[in-house]
Amino acid sequence: MTISIRSVEKKFGRYPALNQVDLEIADGELVALLGPSGSGKTTLLRTIAGLEFPDEGQVLFENEDVTFASAAARRVGFVFQQYALFKHMTVAKNIAFGLDVRKGKDKPNKAEIARRVDELLKLVELDGLGKRYPSQLSGGQRQRVALSRALAVQPSVLLLDEPFGALDATVRKSLRKELRRVHDATGVTTIFVTHDQEEALELADRVAILNAGRIEQIGTPDEVHDHPATPFVCGFVGEANRFEGVVSGQRFTAGPVVLAAPNAPDGEAVAFVRPHDLVLDAAGFPARVERVVIQGPLANIDASLPDGRRIDISVARDEAVQFTGEIRLSARRTHVFGV
């Protein structure tokens, strides 16, 4: 199922939640909508689902306009942030709900529904828990029930709103892999919302980064990380040191910091340097090491510039010994944006 979002706008009162959003999603893709809270990512997901309706623009499924079609007509599977499991129904009843509500010849018979429920429970590794109630499950198990409930209707597209937001770190990681596995097994076009960049970069084929109701950049995880299109993306995805300064003759200067800025036009600019892109260089700008923190294979170095500002440097643990006292640095790669 291909999905196209064309010039969608949505306001809540006076507050613009979505502002001229365009997005094309290919069949079978796994796409992450990444952004800070209030960026419009959940509104966009709900607009695709048919749970919100845009003020302007179109939503197309397979080139068919579904802008004002109901969620049910779109055959979407939606996994809610807090799962929205029906508290008074068993796990099996929850999963069967989408099949139970069908009418006439579309409705599978009881045995067929039971078989499908078992299949889905197996898919999310919850065999044997069909008779439990949601309150008797752990957070991770509830999440899996929500996922299989959404899959039960064989949706044309699977939509997940912060699917791992309510879980602790270890469960989160294993469920991430699980979602990828389920996606690959079913091949269903999948879109999920997250504010966690690590989750988006690890899981998704492509990442759409939203800010203030606009899509800032859409691309593969390495594209958005290595070639950020806007200052926002650069600051939001991955760690970065931010400098405000001036470009003149392909050189960016901000106080004591001087960085190469090839192809950047002259004028005021902001520059971002990833901590792992900073290297020792006798011809570079001066800094002083304040503290070295070893984190597993990496060393994070807290350094200060002559004007008192702090910068973060990240190197392999073995190289950390070279970072003592006064050092000189240069950047392997700099992202410069005109202001």
Added chain:
Amino acid sequence: MAAARARHPTEDPVWAKVLIIGLMLVFLGLVLILPLVAVFAEALRKGLQPALEAIGAADALAAIKLSLITAAIAVPFNAVFGLCASWAIAKHHFPGKALLITLIDLPFSVSPVVAGLMYVMVFGLQGWFGERLIDHDIKIIFATPGIILATIFVTFPFIARELIPLMQEQGVSEEEAAVSMGASGLYTFWRVTAPNVRWGLLYGVLLCNARAMGEFGAVSVVSGHIRGLTNTMPLHVEILYNEYDFVAAFAVAALLCLLAILTLVLKGVLEIAQPDVKRGGGH
């Protein structure tokens, strides 16, 4: 060891506890408990037999019947209204919501006598529809329909204001999940929303019913006090009392007390079993 236990900083000294509980019991005794005891004492002043006879009298039975009919119509009416209003208000966004909630609460702040008066102004002999109603031989004021209308008005907010905060708290995602899987609106309401609010609904119905059976001021204005015909139980109590038939008056009053106590017991049970239902709404 007999060492004195140190008092936790948030705990009051014993003398303060005793004083506060004592003052509370004296106050509640004078204002709440003694009146309750007095009703039963006065009802049984001449023994059980006269009290039972007073309740079994034809006029009393007619009053009980009218009260039951009134509650049987007013409570379901307000339940339907409450469900509609809470679905619209709690599950959707629209401008003017706060004003609508305030308007639904309005009957709580209107004097029951004013409530009765306004129906007289609309349906009474001198009212808007007075002459037309006479032409068609329809009696609303000084008849059962007026009593029911006045009762609906004074109990109007009870169920809605129990359900609205409850539904708001539960959010919309369960309903959205059901709808996105193809469930119809009614199916979603019965299978998803209703099970989540049933105890709150019961709580509201309980309070609504107590007030509906006991309403006096509003009903008194529209009833006309026709014995055996337009007297509800509280009005019957008033008539007996004003006729100095104290035993009979207190006997019927005792019946209403038993209903009140039953209401409080059920309410307490519900609050213990389903702590969610209690949100200080049911005035």
Added chain:
Amino acid sequence: MAPFGARRRILDDDHPMTAETISMSRPPAARRPLFRRRSALPGFGLTLGVTLTILSLIVLIPLSAIAIKASSLSPAQFVAAAFSERAIAAYRLSFGAAFVAAVINGVFGVLTTWALVRYDFPGKSVVNALVDLPFALPTAVAGIALATLYSPNGWVGQYLTPLGIKAAYNPVGVTIALTFIGLPFVVRTLEPVMRDLSADVEEAAASLGAGRIDTILRVILPALGPAWLTGFALAFARGVGEYGSVIFIAGNMPYKSEIAPLLIIIQLEQFEYANAAAIALVMLGVSFLMLLIINAVQAWSRRFS
């Protein structure tokens, strides 16, 4: 690596989406619904329609009937009816007694709530249930019970008479009845707030050296302020309009122990409909004012939470 594979998958897609194909393949826009869909959940129009219709028929239109009836009077007639000496005496009694009763409930309501929330004592659940008795007990029953208790030869009244206090058939009796009616409003408004007062705050105050009395006066009571005011206003508003529990104990002497709602009924019985409407309009005005004050207090208190 996954990202590479993914990218290839997009490029290999059967329908590569270029700017050209998009503009050519743009399907006709779906017809906009007549009313813009606001919500994914159905039934909004129906339920809101039913709500507004019932609200109008039961509450708003009948209420307006009073204003319309009162407007049939000339301004001079209106003042004569609504602010006659007898009416003013009745307002003074209704508002005064309701105010005093609300003050009494304000004091004992705090004590009662404090005991219910903070202390354990035998019979606590019974006391807790009894607090709601005025909600559940028909007002007429409360009225005759209180009249009997506080009449000069009643259980309580017989001890008051030697002290020179005439409770029943007097403004004092009105106040007693309104105290009964108003108590649960204060307790049930205070209770959730008092329950939510976290022990941390008190412990913090104690750790900073405040004594128990200081903590109560400077930390706890101010935090209860808005809820107390709301409960007070609710009890007062209910008391002003109360009828059933009052008329039996009031004595109903014009100029002395006649409450405003009773005056409306008297006007009605004399077929002075417009005069009754005029007095009712004044009372409605006060009700709206109280409603506004309560809403304002609640909006104000929300700033602290």
